[in-house]
Amino acid sequence: MSTSYDVRNGAGVSKGAPAPAGALAARTRGLRKVYRNTVAVDQVDLEVPAGAVLGMLGPNGSGKTTTIRMLLGLVRPTEGEVELLGHRMPDGAEKALPDVGALVEGPGFHPFLSGRENLYRMAAAEPRLSSSDIPKAVERALDRVGLTGAAHRRYRGYSLGMKQRLGLAGALLVPRRMVVLDEPTNGLDPAGTREIRKIIGELHEDGVTVVVSSHLLTEVEATCTHVAVLHDGTVVAQGELDVLLEAGSSGLVVSTPDGDRALEALRAARIPAKLTPEGVRADLTTAEAPQVVATLVRAGIAVHEATRERTGLEDLFARLTQHEAEPGGLPEVDEVNA
Numbered sequence: 001m002s003t004s005y006d007v008r009n010g011a012g013v014s015k016g017a018p019a020p021a022g023a024l025a026a027r028t029r030g031l032r033k034v035y036r037n038t039v040a041v042d043q044v045d046l047e048v049p050a051g052a053v054l055g056m057l058g059p060n061g062s063g064k065t066t067t068i069r070m071l072l073g074l075v076r077p078t079e080g081e082v083e084l085l086g087h088r089m090p091d092g093a094e095k096a097l098p099d100v101g102a103l104v105e106g107p108g109f110h111p112f113l114s115g116r117e118n119l120y121r122m123a124a125a126e127p128r129l130s131s132s133d134i135p136k137a138v139e140r141a142l143d144r145v146g147l148t149g150a151a152h153r154r155y156r157g158y159s160l161g162m163k164q165r166l167g168l169a170g171a172l173l174v175p176r177r178m179v180v181l182d183e184p185t186n187g188l189d190p191a192g193t194r195e196i197r198k199i200i201g202e203l204h205e206d207g208v209t210v211v212v213s214s215h216l217l218t219e220v221e222a223t224c225t226h227v228a229v230l231h232d233g234t235v236v237a238q239g240e241l242d243v244l245l246e247a248g249s250s251g252l253v254v255s256t257p258d259g260d261r262a263l264e265a266l267r268a269a270r271i272p273a274k275l276t277p278e279g280v281r282a283d284l285t286t287a288e289a290p291q292v293v294a295t296l297v298r299a300g301i302a303v304h305e306a307t308r309e310r311t312g313l314e315d316l317f318a319r320l321t322q323h324e325a326e327p328g329g330l331p332e333v334d335e336v337n338a
């Protein structure tokens with residue numbers, strides 16, 4: 001049977017029935033990888049909710065690529081388990097991988113073939129693609145990553161950004177349930193980075209689960225629904241981005257018509273506070289949010305609204321990945337784990 005795939009919108013696989021709430025597209029348990037004397041990954045329990053765009057963040061050498069490689073069955077764990085789309089890896093690779101598009105370091109492209117010819121070779125190895133569908137799938141994938149104009153040129157002459165685009169085209173040759181991208185914006189110019197962001201957004205709209213590792217915190221903040229922060233081979237925080245950012249915040253902003261009196265009442269209760277354009281900002285490193293509100297109400301001050309200040313991801317990331325965290329500055333992992 002010949003199946004026609006719409007590469008542009010990923011129809012046919014992920015649309016239609018939404019994943020049940022709480023379903024996981026991938027997960028690891030007690031994952032550990034040791035290279036000679038280097039512990040690359042240690043005790044990683046990663047959970048990738050179905051339909052999420054999960055950003056894997058971490059400093060250089062924190063274990064992102066190794067974790068991604070173990071997820072895809074490219075590296076065998078020293079210890080622990082990996083489940084990808086319901087299949088144990090690496091043994092279930094044959095069943096899981098046709099549904100997974102991946103852009104990982106150093107895809108095996110042939111240097112003397114053109115970008116297009118390389119994609120034809122990749123397409124021929126796709127079990128879900130019949131030979132009559134290959135030309136259409138290749139051209140659509142090239143178009144989607146903006147490589148049509150350079151598709152006739154040899155891979156050897158491609159810039160790093162063009163190589164990344166070709167790798168991404170390979171990942172998007174057929175509709176996927178999951179797409180895994182290791183540093184996809186590496187080598188791309190700002191326009192290329194924006195295109196990747198757009199493609200990730202489209203995949204997400206189509207219900208595809210995306211795992212993306214990145215150093216670019218602003219990119220992750222703009223595109224991801226979930227994050228996992230790695231440090232020294234372990235996951236130091238993971239969960240919904242909004243929940244993490246809220247849990248990592250250290251301020252409560254109170255909207256009140258009586259700012260000066262509010263400030264006075266909080267300071268009298270030894271809660272550090274200051275006036276900001278948004279309202280009175282109470283510091284939560286020494287007091288809990290209910291205590292701030294109770295102090296104000298007891299002083300007869302009208303509290304119209306109290307909102308936790310959102311930390312930027314950059315701020316949260318710095319605190320989670322610093323060795324010497326300031327007292328009270330590091331959110332409890334239990335608190336931030338979803």
Ligand SMILES: Nc1ncnc2c1ncn2[C@@H]1O[C@H](COP(=O)(O)OP(=O)(O)OP(=O)(O)O)[C@@H](O)[C@H]1O
Pocket residue numbers: 035038039040041058059060061062063064065066067
């Ligand atoms: N094949 C290997 N042989 C030996 N050591 C390795 C190998 N692959 C990774 N490592 C080591 O494991 C650790 C984690 O590396 P990994 O590439 O997973 O980190 P990363 O977070 O992806 O880093 P980056 O952001 O720099 O790509 C590093 O100390 C690295 O040197």
